[in-house]
Amino acid sequence: MATLSDVARKAGVTAATVSNVLRNRGKVGAETRERVLAAVRELKYRPNLTARALAEGKPSTIALIVSSIANPFYPEFALAVERAVRKLGYFLLVCNTNDDPAQEKAYLDAVGGSLANGVLVMNADFVQIDELVHLRERGVPVVLCMWEKPDQPPPLPSVAVDFHRAGILAAEHLIALGHRRIGAVVGSERTGNHIWRYRGFVEALARAGIEHRDEDVIFGHDTIDEGRSAAHTLLARVPDLSAIFVSNDLPALGVLQAAAEMGLAVPQQLSVIGITDIQLAHQVRPALTTVAVPSEEAAQQAVEMIMQLMKDEGAPAPLLRETAQPRLVVRASTGRLLTSSTRS
Amino acid sequence: MATLSDVARKAGVTAATVSNVLRNRGKVGAETRERVLAAVRELKYRPNLTARALAEGKPSTIALIVSSIANPFYPEFALAVERAVRKLGYFLLVCNTNDDPAQEKAYLDAVGGSLANGVLVMNADFVQIDELVHLRERGVPVVLCMWEKPDQPPPLPSVAVDFHRAGILAAEHLIALGHRRIGAVVGSERTGNHIWRYRGFVEALARAGIEHRDEDVIFGHDTIDEGRSAAHTLLARVPDLSAIFVSNDLPALGVLQAAAEMGLAVPQQLSVIGITDIQLAHQVRPALTTVAVPSEEAAQQAVEMIMQLMKDEGAPAPLLRETAQPRLVVRASTGRLLTSSTRS
DNA sequence: CTGAAAGCGCTAACAC
DNA sequence: GTGTTAGCGCTTTCAG
Numbered sequence: 251m252a253t254l255s256d257v258a259r260k261a262g263v264t265a266a267t268v269s270n271v272l273r274n275r276g277k278v279g280a281e282t283r284e285r286v287l288a289a290v291r292e293l294k295y296r297p298n299l300t301a302r303a304l305a306e307g308k309p310s311t312i313a314l315i316v317s318s319i320a321n322p323f324y325p326e327f328a329l330a331v332e333r334a335v336r337k338l339g340y341f342l343l344v345c346n347t348n349d350d351p352a353q354e355k356a357y358l359d360a361v362g363g364s365l366a367n368g369v370l371v372m373n374a375d376f377v378q379i380d381e382l383v384h385l386r387e388r389g390v391p392v393v394l395c396m397w398e399k400p401d402q403p404p405p406l407p408s409v410a411v412d413f414h415r416a417g418i419l420a421a422e423h424l425i426a427l428g429h430r431r432i433g434a435v436v437g438s439e440r441t442g443n444h445i446w447r448y449r450g451f452v453e454a455l456a457r458a459g460i461e462h463r464d465e466d467v468i469f470g471h472d473t474i475d476e477g478r479s480a481a482h483t484l485l486a487r488v489p490d491l492s493a494i495f496v497s498n499d500l501p502a503l504g505v506l507q508a509a510a511e512m513g514l515a516v517p518q519q520l521s522v523i524g525i526t527d528i529q530l531a532h533q534v535r536p537a538l539t540t541v542a543v544p545s546e547e548a549a550q551q552a553v554e555m556i557m558q559l560m561k562d563e564g565a566p567a568p569l570l571r572e573t574a575q576p577r578l579v580v581r582a583s584t585g586r587l588l589t590s591s592t593r594s
Numbered sequence: 595m596a597t598l599s600d601v602a603r604k605a606g607v608t609a610a611t612v613s614n615v616l617r618n619r620g621k622v623g624a625e626t627r628e629r630v631l632a633a634v635r636e637l638k639y640r641p642n643l644t645a646r647a648l649a650e651g652k653p654s655t656i657a658l659i660v661s662s663i664a665n666p667f668y669p670e671f672a673l674a675v676e677r678a679v680r681k682l683g684y685f686l687l688v689c690n691t692n693d694d695p696a697q698e699k700a701y702l703d704a705v706g707g708s709l710a711n712g713v714l715v716m717n718a719d720f721v722q723i724d725e726l727v728h729l730r731e732r733g734v735p736v737v738l739c740m741w742e743k744p745d746q747p748p749p750l751p752s753v754a755v756d757f758h759r760a761g762i763l764a765a766e767h768l769i770a771l772g773h774r775r776i777g778a779v780v781g782s783e784r785t786g787n788h789i790w791r792y793r794g795f796v797e798a799l800a801r802a803g804i805e806h807r808d809e810d811v812i813f814g815h816d817t818i819d820e821g822r823s824a825a826h827t828l829l830a831r832v833p834d835l836s837a838i839f840v841s842n843d844l845p846a847l848g849v850l851q852a853a854a855e856m857g858l859a860v861p862q863q864l865s866v867i868g869i870t871d872i873q874l875a876h877q878v879r880p881a882l883t884t885v886a887v888p889s890e891e892a893a894q895q896a897v898e899m900i901m902q903l904m905k906d907e908g909a910p911a912p913l914l915r916e917t918a919q920p921r922l923v924v925r926a927s928t929g930r931l932l933t934s935s936t937r938s
Numbered sequence: 939c940t941g942a943a944a945g946c947g948c949t950a951a952c953a954c
Numbered sequence: 955g956t957g958t959t960a961g962c963g964c965t966t967t968c969a970g
Contacts, residue, residue: 645947
């Protein structure tokens with residue numbers, strides 16, 4: 251594995267010069283440059299990124315902490331991050347903590363030990379914020395990719411995604427279709443991370459003068475299977491629901507399945523709407539109506555932010571960036587309320 | 595960010611000693627060790643992995659080249675690899691080539707430039723084998739994670755997964771249920787990477803004396819959407835099919851959807867079986883019967899192989915390791931042939 | 939324009 | 955047991 255000085259020797263110059271031509275740094279004579287390039291080609295030289303990182307004082311990797319990949323949204327988002335990172339010449343170190351604090355700590359330590367230049371955190375709710383703050387205090391750039399609590403300032407630089415608005419959009423869509431008895435399946439617990447999605451939904455209902463009772467909602471179901479069972483219990487509890495708002499696509503898919511199992515036609519008898527717009531949403535039948543979250547953009551913003559933090563060592567005060575607004579994507583799982591087809 | 599010598603100074607020893615206590619290397623006095631540890635704690639010292647990598651001549655990362663994450667199997671497998679890698683104290687650098695040769699080349703160069711210690715390749719078919727072979731020749735350990743061509747020796751150390759057998763198992767299951775007119779949707783082209791899955795299927799049919807005509811099969815459909823449309827054309831072409839073998843879970847899910855769209859009851863009127871057993875397979879309704887591939891084990895074996903290659907620089911001849919056999923997972927999408935319910 | 943020299947933070951012999 | 959001495963492969967002043 252040829253090194254810089256191998257190339258230098260072959261080209262009859264010194265390592266510094268080779269380095270210069272390779273990085274287009276200082277001025278190098280055209281003729282010398284050619285000789286060096288030839289040597290590089292001949293020796294199949296590839297710069298040793300580790301050595302470069304050490305010399306430059308910073309590695310060329312950015313870490314992305316993901317709590318789990320059970321929800322396909324994470325891999326999808328990770329891809330978006332990777333694209334953004336690569337465009338800037340960095341590599342992405344994907345750190346899957348598997349929701350295990352020990353594993354997360356291990357990763358964070360490693361990153362703190364300058365395995366990576368900075369860390370992007372996917373889901374701030376499933377992470378030990380304190381550890382992150384420590385990291386940050388030790389000079390490591392940290393940014394949270396999806397801050398969804400508009401009422402609290404983030405403890406670290408973040409990109410904010412307006413999930414509250416997503417909830418509103420979903421509700422308004424259902425209302426516009428004529429629905430008045432609308433149930434809700436919320437992915438997180440009552441005080442969990444989906445709270446603002448739910449609040450948006452509730453507010454929109456209230457604004458339209460639509461009643462929303464406590465029995466109309468069920469919390470803590472964030473997988474397909476959980477969504478399915480949630481829908482079963484919800485529909486058993488209040489059978490005259492004509493639509494269900496789900497705070498996440500994955501459980502929304504489960505709700506769709508429950509409807510099928512109960513023989514409810516979607517959307518003729520039951521409308522279902524989710525939030526996020528994961529790939530599966532349009533691959534499923536009936537295709538899921540959902541509120542798409544601008545994840546590509548969020549990823550890009552997060553990467554821009556971390557680059558900025560990496561540049562300005564003088565770590566400016568925690569800032570917050572807004573992404574583009576979420577956007578309704580109407581597909582086949584929602585439809586007009588048919589007054590004729592009231593159930594049971 | 596404290597360094598080794600900072601710690602050394604504070605503890606009144608030399609860097610080498612600190613290094614020794616940290617790595618439990620040479621013998622260190624109990625009392626000295628304590629002093630060092632105290633200094634480490636106080637300074638919140640974290641070893642710089644980049645420097646260590648440079649000094650040791652090898653980084654602590656393994657790269658995983660993934661061609662795409664469109665198929666959820668890849669992230670799932672990546673997770674398994676990550677677990678295996680971490681257990682051995684390494685970090686996983688996930689390199690998503692996005693099916694783009696340029697991107698792949700860039701990653702391979704970086705890895706060759708010792709960003710990583712070795713490279714694991716997920717899907718050898720969507721990758722430029724030559725580049726990999728070059729890498730290998732330059733001394734970088736490379737292993738292919740899922741070699742599925744029993745007739746060809748792999749060009750690089752690989753772990754073999756018996757997809758041929760998976761095809762056989764799928765066919766035998768269908769046959770045992772009484773099916774005689776069985777269609778096939780194959781993910782790859784006729785000569786592509788799923789060929790052995792299909793061959794296994796065909797052989798099992800032949801062995802059972804069941805006719806399989808060219809019109810019963812359709813190639814090149816490997817996504818949900820493609821699986822769906824493939825099923826439509828296949829069933830239009832030969833309407834008396836009572837079961838469909840699909841070489842991959844994702845398109846099998848599409849076939850399930852097509853059945854629903856056509857009003858075919860699964861499994862009463864149509865049985866569907868896939869291969870792989872991705873998470874979605876059991877989350878969908880009806881749950882998909884499939885042949886599970888031992889991916890956890892394959893990941894582990896691949897990691898073991900690469901560790902071995904990393905140790906024995908003397909690169910032994912390309913070896914091949916077999917994983918556990920695939921295994922039938924019966925769920926709700928397959929059932930007995932009901933002679934009564936013949937279609938159109 | 940090119941070379942010489944120092945050093946990034948750590949490890950690994952080998953002395954003491 | 956612990957310190958000394960060299961590097962790992964590259965970047966980066968600073969001379970020439």
